Amino acid sequence: MLEVRNLALGYGKVPVLAGVSLHVAAGEFVSLVGPSGSGKSTLLRAIAGLLKPLSGEIRRGFPKEALGFLFQEDALLPWRTARQNAALGLRIRGWPREKALGEAEAWLSRLGLQGLGDRFPHELSGGQRKRVALAQVLALRPRLLLMDEPFSSLDAILRMEITRDLLRLVEGEGISVLLVTHDLEEALALSDRVYLLSQGPRARIAKEYPVPFPRPRDPVGVRSDPRF
Ligand code: ADP
Numbered sequence: 001m002l003e004v005r006n007l008a009l010g011y012g013k014v015p016v017l018a019g020v021s022l023h024v025a026a027g028e029f030v031s032l033v034g035p036s037g038s039g040k041s042t043l044l045r046a047i048a049g050l051l052k053p054l055s056g057e058i059r060r061g062f063p064k065e066a067l068g069f070l071f072q073e074d075a076l077l078p079w080r081t082a083r084q085n086a087a088l089g090l091r092i093r094g095w096p097r098e099k100a101l102g103e104a105e106a107w108l109s110r111l112g113l114q115g116l117g118d119r120f121p122h123e124l125s126g127g128q129r130k131r132v133a134l135a136q137v138l139a140l141r142p143r144l145l146l147m148d149e150p151f152s153s154l155d156a157i158l159r160m161e162i163t164r165d166l167l168r169l170v171e172g173e174g175i176s177v178l179l180v181t182h183d184l185e186e187a188l189a190l191s192d193r194v195y196l197l198s199q200g201p202r203a204r205i206a207k208e209y210p211v212p213f214p215r216p217r218d219p220v221g222v223r224s225d226p227r228f
């Protein structure tokens with residue numbers, strides 16, 4: 001799906017990353033963990049085509065439109081309803097209004113927001129707004145989803161619930177994921193593989209390792225575990 005080879009990135013003459021290589025295979029959930037300021041967002045920006053590499057290569061095994069991006073900040077339009085926000089990407093892609101809104105409603109339901117489509121962002125909780133943002137991205141049917149610390153503003157319980165639902169959806173849809181986070185615990189719980197990024201100013205991949213224990217393939221099943 002994605003192959004990054006020997007990448008160097010920076011802003012002007014200021015280097016941020018050097019010699020970074022990583023890959024994401026089809027259907028894989030991969031995390032990139034690094035301390036604040038190590039260049040995680042910079043790397044995602046380059047993969048999304050928003051920043052030109054100083055050197056090295058980024059290869060995508062799919063068209064650019066099949067790249068989904070979920071940012072840390074809420075990018076919802078405050079004057080649009082949840083349904084309209086979820087439909088925004090589809091509208092931009094030229095879907096007719098009613099069809100886009102219908103599809104958006106279906107994604108809101110899949111994310112547990114049935115009945116909330118008419119609410120405005122300020123009438124939703126932080127977790128619900130995240131779910132709307134996720135519906136907006138997933139409605140575009142990405143093959144690779146890039147996420148930049150998407151849930152760091154949520155408290156632990158909400159984060160657990162939304163990541164559980166996210167896992168179920170990306171596995172169901174066969175979406176590959178590259179998640180950037182500073183939370184190693186979260187990365188280990190979600191991922192097939194984890195890359196550790198060293199501290200800047202020329203951060204490199206310090207280590208790559210497969211997650212040493214299998215994560216639950218059906219995360220919902222965790223709830224019925226008699227130990228809980
Ligand atoms: P992370 O996401 O891991 O916290 P960033 O990729 O945001 O790290 O930043 C990596 C480094 O690049 C930091 O030193 C930051 O100050 C610098 N940086 C980030 N964005 C810019 C920019 N637009 N212009 C110049 N320097 C930047």
Ligand code: MG
Pocket residue numbers: 040041042148149
């Ligand atoms: Mg960042």
